[in-house]
Amino acid sequence: MGSKVTVVGAGFYGSTTALRLAEYNVFETVVLTDIVEGKPEGIALDINQSRSIEGFETKVVGATTTPEGAGYEATANSDVVVITAGLPRKPGMSRMDLIGVNAGIVRGVAENIAKHSPNAVIIVVSNPLDEMTALAQLATGFPRNRVMGQAGMLDTARFTNFVAEKLGVAVGSVKTLTLGSHGDTMVPVPSRCTVDGQPLSGRLSAEEIDDLVTRTRNGGAEIVALLKTGSAYYAPSAAAARMAKAVIEDAGIVMPVCAWVDGEYGISGVYLGVEAQIGRAGIVKVVETDLSATELAELKVAAEAVRTKQADVQSL
Numbered sequence: 169m170g171s172k173v174t175v176v177g178a179g180f181y182g183s184t185t186a187l188r189l190a191e192y193n194v195f196e197t198v199v200l201t202d203i204v205e206g207k208p209e210g211i212a213l214d215i216n217q218s219r220s221i222e223g224f225e226t227k228v229v230g231a232t233t234t235p236e237g238a239g240y241e242a243t244a245n246s247d248v249v250v251i252t253a254g255l256p257r258k259p260g261m262s263r264m265d266l267i268g269v270n271a272g273i274v275r276g277v278a279e280n281i282a283k284h285s286p287n288a289v290i291i292v293v294s295n296p297l298d299e300m301t302a303l304a305q306l307a308t309g310f311p312r313n314r315v316m317g318q319a320g321m322l323d324t325a326r327f328t329n330f331v332a333e334k335l336g337v338a339v340g341s342v343k344t345l346t347l348g349s350h351g352d353t354m355v356p357v358p359s360r361c362t363v364d365g366q367p368l369s370g371r372l373s374a375e376e377i378d379d380l381v382t383r384t385r386n387g388g389a390e391i392v393a394l395l396k397t398g399s400a401y402y403a404p405s406a407a408a409a410r411m412a413k414a415v416i417e418d419a420g421i422v423m424p425v426c427a428w429v430d431g432e433y434g435i436s437g438v439y440l441g442v443e444a445q446i447g448r449a450g451i452v453k454v455v456e457t458d459l460s461a462t463e464l465a466e467l468k469v470a471a472e473a474v475r476t477k478q479a480d481v482q483s484l
Contacts, residue, residue, distance in 0.1 A: 170196025171416050174243040174285070176277050177252035178202035178230070180401040181293065181408075183211045185250055186228060188409035190215055193224035194416060199243050201233045208232060235273075237280045246285040248412045251304060253277050254294035256399040257392050263296040263351050264477070271484035274300045278307035289415050289450040292317045292426075293408050297350040301426045302439045302478040312428035314450040319350030320424025320441045321407035326387040327356060330380045335371055337363060344368075345424060345457075346384065347441045348470030354441070355466040356381040360457060411446060418448040427451045433464060435471045439478060 173195045175186045179202075186200040200208040212230030219225065231242035243249070254270035257263065274294050281288060290308065292301040292315065301317030308315065323346040332339040341364045348355030358377050361368035368377060383390070391400040414421045427444045429435050432454045445452040459467065 172197045172199065172246045173248040173250065173412055173416070174199040174201065174246040174281070174288075175250045175252060176201050176233075176243075176281070177254070177294075178204070178208040178211055179252065179256070180398060181256075181405055182250075182252040184401050184405035185252065185293075185408050185412075186211070187215055188405055189412060190219075190226040190228050191222055191224050192409070192413055193226055194413055195226050195247075197227050197229060199229045199231060199246065201231045201239065201243060203233055203235065205232045233280070235276050237283070240280045240284050243281065244284045246281075246288045248291065248415050249281050249285060249288045250291045250293065250408050250412055251277055251281070251300075252293050252408075254300070257295065257388070259393050259396060261392075263388070266295050267299060267477075267481070268484065270294050270296075270300060271303055271481055274303055275307045275484070278304040282308040282310065288314070289448075290315045291408055291411050291415075293404060295350075296477070298426055298439055298441070298474045299477050299481050303481040303484065305428070305439070306482060311450075312430075313452075315428075316411070316444070316446075316451055317350070317426030317439065318404070318408045318411055319426050320346055320443075321411065322404050323350065323354055323384055323387065323441075324424050325403055325407060327361075327380065327384040330383055331361070331363070331368065331372075334376070334380060335363060345443070347424060347443070347463075347467055349441060349474050350426065352385070353466075353470035353473045354385045355463060355470050356384060357457070357459065357463050359460050359463060414446040415448060415450065420445055420447050420452065422446075422455050425451070427454055429454060429471070432456050433459070433467055435468060438471050438475045440467075440471050440474055 208230030233239035305315040
């Protein structure tokens with residue numbers, strides 16, 4: 169049986185993720201679902217018609233679903249499921265403003281996925297990210313290693329882009345890292361940021377690095393303010409698709425993701441942005457990196473902020 173990935177939600181984020189996954193040509197089938205009747209089927213038809221031009225064989229299947237669970241049979245036995253369902257932010261909204269409405273949507277999706285794909289690895293991208301990842305794990309009842317969230321990959325990519333543009337260098341020469349939460353308690357790790365292998369601190373002042381960190385932390389809001397309707401999806405979809413690819417290829421690649429932390433960094437019992445090895449089992453292991461005392465302290469603050477909010481989702 170060929171490999172199968174489902175993307176729940178056919179908005180800009182979901183449809184772009186489905187397109188990227190199809191173009192990788194590593195899955196046999198990509199299933200795209202949405203509650204808007206006909207939308208996922210239409211997008212699937214459109215993507216399939218691009219196959220001969222772009223040279224990929226992955227088949228895209230669209231399926232209209234209902235909150236009650238009709239239509240989910242098309243997703244059955246998925247190896248990986250990317251949950252993009254939920255409302256995006258409007259200008260002036262924080263990710264946390266979405267928690268009430270998106271909790272109901274994500275819970276329903278997670279329960280339907282668990283019913284039809286009991287062995288799937290789940291990648292959550294709905295906001296507020298850390299809380300929705302915790303909620304998806306509770307709603308599916310899956311082992312925690314099989315539920316992760318996409319945040320660090322995106323935040324790191326934003327940070328990398330800002331550094332490259334500031335210095336006028338190739339993005340490929342820049343390495344950055346962000347941990348913590350997807351939002352206010354994001355923890356950039358300047359000690360792990362390099363340009364051509366040399367410390368970033370040798371190229372930029374502490375003040376300049378702080379400015380780029382702030383821009384990274386507000387990276388999503390900056391785009392939301394410019395778009396006025398909807399939020400970012402090109403970079404986010406690239407991040408989610410790469411994570412799904414790493415799972416199906418059992419790649420063992422280390423990526424910054426939202427993962428269950430249980431003892432690492434002296435932090436336990438919370439979903440948090442950390443580096444983790446990604447493979448067929450989902451999170452193979454959380455990888456602890458050397459942090460400065462300040463960075464570690466910030467990570468612990470982020471953990472407690474997220475823990476408080478994640479406790480709230482159980483009742484949502």
